[in-house]
Every structure is written in C-alpha cells, then in structure tokens.
Amino acid sequence: MNVVQATLSGALIGGLYALMAIGLSVTWGVLRVINLAHFGLILIGAYLTFQLATSWGIDPLLTLVVTVPAMFVAGAVLQWIFDRLALTEFNSLLVSFGLLIITIQVASNVWSADFQRMDATVNPYATESVSIGRLVFPVTTLLAFVLAGLVVLGVHLVLRRTFAGRALRAIAQDRAVAGAFGVDHRRLSLLLGGAVGATAALAGAVFSLSNALTPETAYEWFGIVFAVVILGGIGEVVGTFAAGVLVGVLSGVVSVVWSPATAPFVLFSAIILALLLRPRGLFAMGAVR
Amino acid sequence: MTAGVRGAVVLLVVLFGLLALGVFGPDLDFPSFYLVLLGTVFFWIAQTSSWNLLSGYAGYFSFGQAAYVGVGAYCTAVLTGRHGVSFYWTVPLAAVLCGLLALGIGAVAFRLGSLRGEIFALLTLAVPFILSAFARINGDIDGGQGTIVPPPEAPGDMDFQQFQYLLALIVAALAVGVSYLVQHSRAGSALTAIHDDEDVAEVLGVPTFRYKILAIVAGGMLGGVAGSVYALQIGFVTVESVFGLTIPLFVIVMAVLGGRGHWLGPVLGAVLIVVLQDRLSSYGLDSWNAIFLGAILAILVAAAPAGLYARLKARPWVALIAFVVVCGVLAIVNLWGEELDWILAGLLAAAAAAIVLGTRRKPVPVPQQAAPEPAVSTVEDEPDDVPPVGDVVVECRNVAKHFGGVRALEDVSLDIRTGELIGLIGPNGSGKTTLVNLLSGTFRPTQGEIRVGGRDITRLAPHQIAHVGVARTYQIPKPFASMTVRDNVATAIMFGREPMSLRAARPLAEEHLATVSLDHLADSYPASLNLHQRQLLETARAIASGPKVLLLDEALAGLNPAELDNAVRVVRRIHRSGITIVIVEHLLRVLNQVCTRIVVLDRGTKLADGEPRTVMSDPDVVRAYLGRQAHV
Numbered sequence: 001m002n003v004v005q006a007t008l009s010g011a012l013i014g015g016l017y018a019l020m021a022i023g024l025s026v027t028w029g030v031l032r033v034i035n036l037a038h039f040g041l042i043l044i045g046a047y048l049t050f051q052l053a054t055s056w057g058i059d060p061l062l063t064l065v066v067t068v069p070a071m072f073v074a075g076a077v078l079q080w081i082f083d084r085l086a087l088t089e090f091n092s093l094l095v096s097f098g099l100l101i102i103t104i105q106v107a108s109n110v111w112s113a114d115f116q117r118m119d120a121t122v123n124p125y126a127t128e129s130v131s132i133g134r135l136v137f138p139v140t141t142l143l144a145f146v147l148a149g150l151v152v153l154g155v156h157l158v159l160r161r162t163f164a165g166r167a168l169r170a171i172a173q174d175r176a177v178a179g180a181f182g183v184d185h186r187r188l189s190l191l192l193g194g195a196v197g198a199t200a201a202l203a204g205a206v207f208s209l210s211n212a213l214t215p216e217t218a219y220e221w222f223g224i225v226f227a228v229v230i231l232g233g234i235g236e237v238v239g240t241f242a243a244g245v246l247v248g249v250l251s252g253v254v255s256v257v258w259s260p261a262t263a264p265f266v267l268f269s270a271i272i273l274a275l276l277l278r279p280r281g282l283f284a285m286g287a288v289r
Numbered sequence: 290m291t292a293g294v295r296g297a298v299v300l301l302v303v304l305f306g307l308l309a310l311g312v313f314g315p316d317l318d319f320p321s322f323y324l325v326l327l328g329t330v331f332f333w334i335a336q337t338s339s340w341n342l343l344s345g346y347a348g349y350f351s352f353g354q355a356a357y358v359g360v361g362a363y364c365t366a367v368l369t370g371r372h373g374v375s376f377y378w379t380v381p382l383a384a385v386l387c388g389l390l391a392l393g394i395g396a397v398a399f400r401l402g403s404l405r406g407e408i409f410a411l412l413t414l415a416v417p418f419i420l421s422a423f424a425r426i427n428g429d430i431d432g433g434q435g436t437i438v439p440p441p442e443a444p445g446d447m448d449f450q451q452f453q454y455l456l457a458l459i460v461a462a463l464a465v466g467v468s469y470l471v472q473h474s475r476a477g478s479a480l481t482a483i484h485d486d487e488d489v490a491e492v493l494g495v496p497t498f499r500y501k502i503l504a505i506v507a508g509g510m511l512g513g514v515a516g517s518v519y520a521l522q523i524g525f526v527t528v529e530s531v532f533g534l535t536i537p538l539f540v541i542v543m544a545v546l547g548g549r550g551h552w553l554g555p556v557l558g559a560v561l562i563v564v565l566q567d568r569l570s571s572y573g574l575d576s577w578n579a580i581f582l583g584a585i586l587a588i589l590v591a592a593a594p595a596g597l598y599a600r601l602k603a604r605p606w607v608a609l610i611a612f613v614v615v616c617g618v619l620a621i622v623n624l625w626g627e628e629l630d631w632i633l634a635g636l637l638a639a640a641a642a643a644i645v646l647g648t649r650r651k652p653v654p655v656p657q658q659a660a661p662e663p664a665v666s667t668v669e670d671e672p673d674d675v676p677p678v679g680d681v682v683v684e685c686r687n688v689a690k691h692f693g694g695v696r697a698l699e700d701v702s703l704d705i706r707t708g709e710l711i712g713l714i715g716p717n718g719s720g721k722t723t724l725v726n727l728l729s730g731t732f733r734p735t736q737g738e739i740r741v742g743g744r745d746i747t748r749l750a751p752h753q754i755a756h757v758g759v760a761r762t763y764q765i766p767k768p769f770a771s772m773t774v775r776d777n778v779a780t781a782i783m784f785g786r787e788p789m790s791l792r793a794a795r796p797l798a799e800e801h802l803a804t805v806s807l808d809h810l811a812d813s814y815p816a817s818l819n820l821h822q823r824q825l826l827e828t829a830r831a832i833a834s835g836p837k838v839l840l841l842d843e844a845l846a847g848l849n850p851a852e853l854d855n856a857v858r859v860v861r862r863i864h865r866s867g868i869t870i871v872i873v874e875h876l877l878r879v880l881n882q883v884c885t886r887i888v889v890l891d892r893g894t895k896l897a898d899g900e901p902r903t904v905m906s907d908p909d910v911v912r913a914y915l916g917r918q919a920h921v
Contacts, residue, residue, distance in 0.1 A: 034407055085591045090350065090406050094545065098587030101538065105579035219534050223418045226411045261426035264419045272397055272412075 002256050005135055010252020011245045012137060015145030018244025019203040020221060021228040022151060022237060023075075023196035029235015030172040031189050032089050033082045037096040039218040039225075040103030041078075041197055045071050045204025046213055047111055053122045060123050060209055067201040075197015076190045083189055100218065108215040115212040125209045140210035147202055152241040155195075159237065168192060172235060223264070224251075227271045231282050243282060293473050296553070300469065304462050311455045315448065324454040326629075330563045331457035332519050336536070337543045337555030338464040339511035342471060343504040345549030348484035350406060352537045353394070353413030356420055357387045357509050359532040361516025363424065366436040366526035376441035380517045387513025388506050390416075395505040399498055414537075421532035435527035438520050456518045464511045468552040471507070478780050478791055480504055481550075485769035492729055494755035494784040494834050542586045548596025550771065557597050561640060564633045593644050600643040611635070611642035675865065678885065679707035682837055682869055683728065683759075688737035690723050697723040699893045701737075705838065705871065710864045712880035712901070713873045715890035716913060721873045722764065724890070725840045728871075729761040730754040742837060756786050758837035762830075762844055766823035768815035774826055775811040778802060781833035798833060804866070805829045805859045821852040825859060832863055839863065841872040845879060857883060877914075881905065889913065 020042055027035045045067050052063040078099070082092055120127060128139040159165035170178035171185050179185060211217070224247060232243030250270060251263045258266075274282055307327070314324060336354060344351045361383035368374040368382070398412055424430055443452035471477050479500040482490035491497045520526050539562065547558025562582070569578055593600060601608050616635030619626065626634075683705035690698040698720045705711060713721050726732045727739060730751035739746050741757045749757070769777050776791070778798035783789050789797075802808040805825040815823060824844050831839055845856050857879060864870050864883075874880055880887060880901065887904040889897040891913040897904045904910055 087591065090410075091590050091594060093407060093410065094350075094541070094590045095587045097538075097541075098583040098585070098590070101579050101583030101586070105576065105583070109576050220418075223415045226414070230408065230411070261423070264422045268415055268419055272401075 003253060006252040006256040007249050008135060009137065009141065010249040012141035012145045012248070013252065014245035014248020015148035015241075016141070016203065016206060016244075017224055017228045017247055018232075018241045019144060019148040019151060019199065019206065021225045021232065021240050021244060022148070022155065023199045023203075024225065025229045025232060025235055025240045026155065026192065026237065027079075027196055028089075028229065030168050030192060031079070031082070032092070032175075033079070033087070033096070034089060034093040035078065035082070035096045035196075036093060037078055037099040037103065038196065038200055039221055040100045040107075041071055041074055041200035042204045042207065042221070043103065043107055043213075043215065043218045044074070045201040046208040047107055047204075048201075049205040049208045050116060050118055050213055051111075053118055057122055060118060060125070060205060064201065064205055067205060068198045071197040071201035071204075072194040073197070075200065076194035078197070079189050079193025082193075083186060104215045104218050111213070111215070113215060115214045117212040118208060123209060138210065140206065143209065144206040147206060148241060148244065151199055151202065152237055156237045164188060164191070224267070227267065231271060231274055233282070239282070246282070297469065300465065304458075307458055308455070311451055311458060315451060321448075321450045324450045326563070326567055328450075328454045328457040328522055329567075330560055331454075331461035332515055332522060333539065333543060333559040333563055334461040334556050335457070335464040335515035336512060336540050337547070337559050338461070338468040338552065339508040339515065340540045341468060341544055341549055341552070341555045342480075342508040342511075343501065344508075345544055345555065346471065346477060346480035346484060347501060347504055348406065349501065349505075350410045350541070351413040351508075352410050352541070353416040354512055354540045355417035355532050355534065355536040356390060356394075356413075357512030358516035358519060358536050359417060359420055359424075359528075360387050360390055361513035362520035362523075362526050362531040363431065363436075364513075365517040365520040366438045367431055369441070370436040370438050370526075371432065376521065380514055383513040383517035384510045387516070388510040390513075391505045391509025392502065394509075395502045399501050417532045417534075417537070421528045424528050424532065431526070431528075435525055435530075437525050438523075440521065440524075453518070453522050457515075457522065460511075460515045460518050464515065465552060465556060467507060467511060468555070471504075472552050475783055475788065475790065476500060476503060478776075478783055481771060482769055482780050485771055486767050488731070488751075489763070489767045489769070490780075490784075491751045492731070492755060492761060493781045493830065494752045494786075495780075496750075496752045496784075498750075538582065542582050544596075545586060545589055545594075546597055548598030550595070551598050554596050554598035557601070561597075561636055564629065564636065568630060568633050597640055597643060600646075601639075604643050604646050607646050608639040608643040612639035614638075675885070676708040676867055678709055681705070682707050682742055684738075684740040685724075685728075686738045686740075688724075688727060688734045688739060690720075690727060690732060691735045696893050698727070698734075698890075701890070701893075701895050703888060703895065703898070705869060707837070707869050708867075708885075709869055710860075710883060710885045711869075711871045712884035712887040713871055713890065714875065714877065714880065714887060714914075715896070718892075719890040719913075720893040721890055722842055723893075725761060725842050725871070725873060728754075728838075728840055729759055752784070755784075755834055755836075758786075758835070759840065760831040760834045760836035760838070761840040762824070762827040762842055764843040764846065766820070766827040768818075768823060768826055768830075770815055772814075773811065774802065774807065774813055774815065774818070775799065777815065777826060778829050778833045781830045782835075785834040787835075798829075801829045801833045804832065804862055806855065821848055821856070824848075824856070828859060828863070832866075832868060836868060838869045838871065841870060841874075843873055843875070845872075845874055845876055853879065877905065 024035060024038050027033050027038070048067045048070065049060050049063045052058065052066060053060040085095065087095060118126070125139045125143065130137050130139060130142060159169060167178065167183045167188055170181070170183055171188065175185055228240060228243045228247050231247065232240035247267065251267050254263045254266045310319065311324070315321065336358065340351060340354050343349050364383040364386055365376065365379040368379045369376050394413065394416060398409055401408070440449050443449065471480070479490065479495045482495055483497050483500065487497055516531065523530060543558035543562050544555045546561060547556065548554030565581070566578060569575065569581065612635040615638040616631045619631040619634055681704045685701055685703040688698060688701045689696070701724065713724065715721050723732070727734050730746065730749060734747055741754070741759055744757055746754050746757060769780065772780065775795060775798050778801050779791055779794035782794040782797050783791060799808055799811060802811055805828050807822060807825045807829060810818065810822065815826065818826060828841065828844060841860070845853060848856060860870065860872065860883060872880070872884070884901050886899065887901045888895065889904060889910050896913055897907045897910050
C-alpha cells in the first residue's frame with residue numbers, strides 16, 4: 001500500500017516538476033536559449049503569490065490574475081534581451097545564469113533569506129487533501145498535476161494545430177530558412193517568451209501553496225528540473241510531462257522503499273543510464289526539434 | 290626570448306617575491322590583513338586555474354568545481370577535526386579522492402555519445418548537489434553541525450596567518466604552474482583542438498578521450514588540494530560553505546572575466562574579483578555582492594566573451610596608464626578610501642579601458658592570394674610521374690552500414706592498392722560519404738571488415754585509425770578556428786604517427802602548406818580564408834598526419850574554374866608524393882582526367898569498378914547518373 005501511495009504521490013509531484021521544466025524545454029528546443037533565468041521567474045512568481053495573498057488576504061489562486069500577466073511581460077522582456085544579444089546556445093546559459101544570480105539576490109534583499117510560508121488563514125489549500133480509500137492526496141499536488149496537464153495539452157495543441165505553432169516548429173528546425181519563408185521569428189519568440197513566463201507564474205504559485213519559500217530554493221530546482229528536461233527530450237512537450245511524472249514516481253518510490261537519502265543517487269544514476277541508452281531523451285519523438 | 294619563456298620568468302619572479310613577503314612580511318610590519326586577503330586570492334587562483342584546464346582549454350564548461358572543493362575540505366576537516374589525523378596526511382588524500390571523483394565523472398560523461406557542452410555543464414552541476422545531499426543526510430560524517438578545523442602545527446616560529454598564506458601560495462603556484470605547462474605542451478595543443486572541433490581532432494590522431502580525462506583529473510586533484518587548504522583558511526567547514534553554488538559561480542565569473550584561453554586569464558579574474566568582493570563587504574554592501582557578480586557575468590559574456598586577457602594584450606599600455614593615473618591620483622588627493630580602494634579603482638579603470646579600447650585593434654592585412662598560375666600544370670601532367678600501382682592497402686570485405694531501417698551501404702567489397710587515385714562517384718545518397726566515414730572510423734560498420742595495411746580497423750577509435758594511416762577531409766571544411774593556418778597543420782603533425790612538439794612541427798607544417806600552395810597564408814586565421822583556401826588547408830592538415838591513404842570528401846565542390854585547376858594540381862602533387870587517394874566527387878570530367886580507377890556506388894551498393902573510360906561508358910552507370918532515358 002505504501003508503494004502504491006508513493007507511486008501516485010510521486011506522479012502528482014512530478015506534475016510540478018513538469019510545470020517548471022516545460023518552459024525551459026520549449027525555449028531550449030525552439031529558441032535555442034538555455035534560460036536559467038526561468039528559475040528566477042518561477043521564484044519571483046512564487047514570492048508574488050505569497051506577498052499578494054498575505055498582504056491583501058485573498059485566495060492565493062486569485063493572485064494568478066496579477067502574476068500571470070506580470071510574468072508574461074517579464075518573460076517577453078527576457079526573450080527580447082536574448083534576441084538582441086544574439087547569443088550562442090552556451091553563452092545564453094552563462095548570461096541567464098548571471099541574471100538568475102541577480103534575481104535570487106534581489107529576492108533575498110526584498111523578502112530576506114529566511115523561510116516564509118503563507119498563513120493557513122489565506123491559504124486553505126495547504127492543509128486540505130482528497131482521500132480515495134486509504135490513499136491520500138494533498139490538494140496542492142493535485143492542483144499542480146492538473147495545471148501541468150492543462151499547460152502541456154495547451155502548448156502541445158498550439159504547436160501542433162495552429163499557424164503560429166507551425167511557424168515556431170519551423171524556427172526550431174532552422175531559423176534562417178524559416179525567416180526566408182517569411183516567418184517573423186522576433187515577434188513569435190517574444191510571444192513564446194511571454195507564454196513561458198506565464199507558465200513560470202503558474203509553477204511559482206503552485207509551489208508557494210505547499211512549500212516554504214527561500215531564495216536559495218531556486219538552486220535546488222536545478223538538478224531535478226534539468227533532469228526532467230533532458231529525459232523528456234529537449235523541446236518535447238509531452239515527453240517533458242511524462243519525464244516529470246517518471247522522475248516524481250522514481251524518487252517517491254525510492255524514498256519509501258530504501259530511504260530518502262538514496263533518492264538523489266538512484267535518480268541521477270537513472271538519468272545517466274538513460275542518457276547512455278537514449279541520448280535524445282526517453283520520450284523523444286522528433287516533435288519540435 | 291619567446292613570449293612563453295618570458296611568461297615563465299615573470300611567473301617565477303612573482304612567486305619568489307610573494308614567498309619572501311610571506312616569510313619576512315611580519316618582520317617588516319606588513320599588515321597581516323593583507324596576508325589573509327592574499328591567501329584568499331591564492332585559493333581562488335588555484336580554483337580557477339585548475340578549472341581552466343578542462344573548462345577553459347578544452348571548452349567543457351564545468352559547474353561542478355564545488356565537488357572538488359567540498360571533498361577536499363571535508364577530507365581535511367573531518368579527518369583532522371574529528372579523527373585526529375595529521376593535516377599533512379589529509380592533503381595528498383584529498384588529491385587522491387578528488388582525482389578519483391574526477392576520473393569517475395569524466396569516465397561517465399565523456400563516454401556519452403550525445404555529450405554536448407550544455408549537457409556536460411548540467412551533469413557537473415548535479416555532482417556537488419548529490420554530494421552535499423549525501424553529507425547532509427549522513428550527519429555522522431561531520432556531526433551534523435559542521436566541523437572545526439584545528440590549526441596544524443606550523444613549522445618554525447611562523448604564526449598561523451603566515452602559514453596559511455604560504456600554503457595557499459604553494460598550492461596556487463602549483464595550479465598556475467600546471468596550467469602554464471599544459472598550455473605550452475602537446476596537451477595544450479590537443480585541448481585547444483578539442484575546444485575548436487573535437488571530431489576533427491580525433492580524426493587527425495588526437496586521442497581526445499585520454500586528454501579530456503587527463504585535464505579533468507588534473508583539475509580535480511588541484512581543486513581538491515586547494516579545497517583542503519581552504520578548510521584550514523576558513524577554520525569551520527559546513528556543507529553550505531564548501532558544496533554551495535557560490536564556488537562554481539565565482540570560478541566561472543573569474544574565468545569569464547579574465548579569459549579562458551591563456552593561463553594568465555583566470556589569475557587576472559581571480560585577483561580582480563577577490564579585491565572587489567573584499568572592498569564591497571568592507572563598505573557593508575554584502576547584499577550587493579551577488580548582484581555585481583551576476584551583472585559582470587551577464588555583461589561580459591555578451592560584450593567581451595574572450596575575456597580581459599585578450600583585451601589587455603591588445604592594449605597593454607593603455608591599461609597600465611589607466612591604472613597608474615587612477616591609482617596615483619586617488620593616492621595623492623587622499624580624500625577617499627585607503628590603499629586597497631585606490632588599487633581596486635586602478636584595476637577597474639585598467640580593465641574598463643582595456644575592454645572598451647581593446648576592440649579597436651588595427652585590422653590585420655589579409656595577404657591576397659596570388660592568382661593560380663595555370664602554366665605549371667602542363668609539365669606536371671607527365672604520365673610517367675604517376676607512381677606505380679602496388680599492393681593492397683585498404684581492404685573492404687562485405688561492408689554494410691545501417692542507420693535504423695536505412696541501409697546506407699550494403700555488401701560493399703573494395704580493394705585499394707598503393708599508388709592508386711580512385712574516384713568514388715554516385716548519385717546523392719548513394720553512400721559515398723558513409724563509406725568515407727567508415728574508412729576514417731567516424732562510424733563503425735554494421736557488418737563486414739575493413740583492413741588497412743593488413744590491420745582490422747573496425748574496432749579502432751578514429752585517432753588510432755589515423756595512426757594506422759588513414760586521413761580524411763570534410764565536405765564542409767572544419768579548420769581549428771583559434772589557431773593560425775600554420776598551427777592547424779602543425780597540430781596534425783604533432784599527433785601523427787610520430788609524436789612531436791609544436792616547435793618541431795611548425796617548420797614541417799610550412800612544407801605541407803607549400804604542397805597545397807597555401808604557404809603565403811601561414812600566419813592568417815581560418816576565418817579570413819575563402820572556401821577554396823579552406824579546402825586546401827583541410828587537405829594540408831590531412832596529409833600532415835602522414836597518411837598512407839587520403840580520403841577527399843568533395844574537395845572540389847563549389848570552386849570556380851581557376852580554383853578547380855589549382856585544386857586538381859594539388860591532388861596530383863599529393864598523389865605523386867606517394868599517397869594513395871580516394872576522392873569523392875561529382876565532376877566526372879575532372880575525375881576522368883586524374884583518376885587511375887573509378888568506383889561507382891548506387892543506393893548503397895557497388896555498381897561499377899574499373900578504368901575510368903570503361904566505367905563511364907557502362908550503361909548501368911549512365912542510367913544511375915542520368916536517368917533511364919539518357920542516350921550516350
């Protein structure tokens with residue numbers, strides 16, 4: 001029973017990983033920018049939700065009305081900067097790393113380096129849970145999973161079915177040729193950057209529902225989120241979701257069966273093994289790239 | 290005196306000066322505050338210099354330097370603080386542990402077929418995280434709260450500040466020394482070649498895996514030793530202080546700031562950043578620290594990716610004047626700050642001056658290529674010059690190569706004899722380049738056997754195949770961008786069948802450049818060459834490795850008629866020098882003239898093989914090339 005519970009809880013937590021990873025994966029695959037500053041956006045999104053819910057006393061999910069547009073703009077601005085600088089893939093990693101450091105320091109100057117958590121009075125979600133038989137699922141992880149699912153479905157449909165999505169996939173394959181056929185990559189990348197920023201707001205909000213915040217958390221996301229991005233296949237939307245769930249299940253089960261201490265080892269060994277066997281990602285189907 | 294030797298002399302003078310400062314400083318009332326600061330500078334110099342071996346020279350950016358610092362520091366802290374082991378024993382142990390850790394990381398990462406720079410960076414990012422999680426969870430390693438490091442007994446009557454200063458100085462000198470030696474040895478050339486284009490380096494005979502492992506292990510050991518001394522310097526070791534992301538962050542910012550291609554770059558970066566940090570915290574601006582670092586990183590990568598060293602080299606006097614003026618004026622006016630503030634202001638002014646003005650270098654005049662002289666060719670075309678056809682040198686037996694369901698090559702058997710000049714033709718997608726890739730070891734055949742000089746090469750790595758005697762060129766030329774034309778060729782000579790130093794290889798490189806009529810461009814960089822010249826450089830580099838067989842992959846594509854004549858002349862010249870040639874080409878007219886034999890591939894199988902004239906009139910060949918309706 002423990003293992004079943006761990007599997008399902010892990011899968012749900014995997015939704016949050018996927019929600020965080022999806023923006024990174026798409027900007028990397030389509031725009032060829034490895035945007036570490038995405039973690040900064042998630043962090044700021046989380047703090048904004050925390051701040052607005054605490055000081056205005058509103059439902060944390062209502063803060064999305066503010067944070068999603070704000071992060072959309074922030075994401076678009078970031079993308080505009082990357083576009084302007086015309087960086088190579090690797091240099092974008094370094095530049096965005098610099099931006100991430102700045103963001104984390106600013107967050108720690110504004111909100112202090114201490115752990116902060118939303119008050120139970122404003123955040124009804126933290127304590128609630130849904131139980132099916134003897135299985136218990138916290139509402140927050142359910143929420144993360146559902147949101148991740150919706151975002152994945154949305155991004156997938158946009159990329160597959162719409163004109164803009166086709167144009168973005170063309171950019172992913174070859175920017176110069178896409179440009180020669182009249183695809184305006186500047187405007188589309190701004191849009192995509194904005195959309196990615198919006199997913200960061202969602203991820204941040206969901207994270208702040210169930211976790212205490214400290215600026216350094218952004219670094220802790222690194223390992224697992226990049227694992228999800230790489231396992232899912234860079235730029236693969238559905239693959240990222242599947243990888244998120246897989247990683248969540250794996251760490252959940254390993255934590256229960258052996259001990260939480262072994263989870264990182266098993267996880268990263270599994271990732272290295274996966275890279276050896278399936279270098280393009282476990283779920284790569286050649287969707288975007 | 291060459292620049293390299295001068296650098297070594299300056300390095301030694303500075304080292305002895307600093308040593309003397311450490312030994313006699315306290316007697317001369319040298320403030321111990323400076324000893325502490327310099328000790329910190331030395332720690333970071335050791336870290337960046339050791340990091341630079343792999344990440345700077347070879348271009349594999351590591352985010353995992355904290356792993357070595359952490360293991361080194363923990364080794365010393367836990368063993369001396371909790372188990373009473375002598376400090377002097379823990380230092381070599383730290384080196385061994387970190388060397389093994391680096392070996393493990395390298396052995397896994399460099400075996401990944403898909404490894405790219407970004408993936409390596411992210412993999413190395415994970416290592417300190419895993420180690421710190423391990424240390425945090427297994428609290429009995431450090432007692433859960435961190436470890437106090439007892440100061441070891443210093444030799445003589447040295448006080449602790451002096452002792453840590455000297456230790457850190459020795460470690461830093463070691464790291465810089467190794468970095469210097471690597472840059473000026475064969476390993477340096479190999480790592481630079483890997484940085485520029487790893488596949489080409491391998492095909493030219495550079496054992497890339499071995500050199501990458503060498504660099505990562507050397508870097509890991511030095512980083513671990515410095516980490517072990519760092520434990521002593523900070524006195525109290527916690528997981529956060531040694532495994533945290535600040536260490537790789539600092540290392541990366543310093544190396545990017547200073548420049549990564551030269552041993553001096555990381556040193557410059559470390560000095561500048563540590564002094565800046567110290568001044569910021571002395572003014573109570575600690576919370577701005579990370580913001581400055583992040584901004585420096587982001588702006589520099591975008592604005593001056595080559596780093597400070599390259600800019601200073603372009604404008605050394607401007608920078609020196611800026612330093613002296615700013616530092617001097619502040620010292621004379623004496624309205625603000627203290628000595629260190631003035632020095633920092635001077636350093637920043639010098640760096641800013643170099644970065645802003647360093648780009649305005651005089652444009653290097655590109656020597657114009659002399660027009661090819663067609664007159665010579667008539668003499669060279671004497672048929673009796675052609676070497677006689679001898680024994681079989683390359684033997685392909687039933688070779689097949691499948692990519693998933695695609696059968697790129699199927700059951701191809703082919704003998705190549707010494708002295709032959711074989712034209713390999715076929716429609717696009719017929720498997721010509723695949724065959725070249727199999728012969729040069731880029732791919733392994735799915736089935737069949739390839740022997741070169743009687744030796745089975747199907748299990749050999751590309752660099753071993755190069756040493757057996759196969760060289761190739763690429764359809765799209767891939768020169769080493771950071772080397773001159775001469776050093777491009779010299780690198781191939783250095784890693785050919787007889788290992789050689791760069792100094793010995795350079796004159797030989799000139800000879801090969803003369804063979805392809807490119808000697809007048811020896812000092813240019815590949816970026817200033819046109820397509821034809823790049824293809825010639827590619828050919829010169831290939832023959833420089835001393836091959837028995839040379840594979841030319843579309844070496845004549847995209848040339849104008851004059852260039853084509855020149856290229857054909859070069860091919861003949863190489864052929865006459867005794868090298869067997871396989872040339873992949875579409876220009877049948879040219880192949881007809883130069884080749885002794887023509888092999889036709891069609892849809893992965895051998896369609897025809899023989900005298901040029903016989904092959905060209907073969908109706909199957911005509912159909913494959915021109916379609917069913919064609920009349921001859």
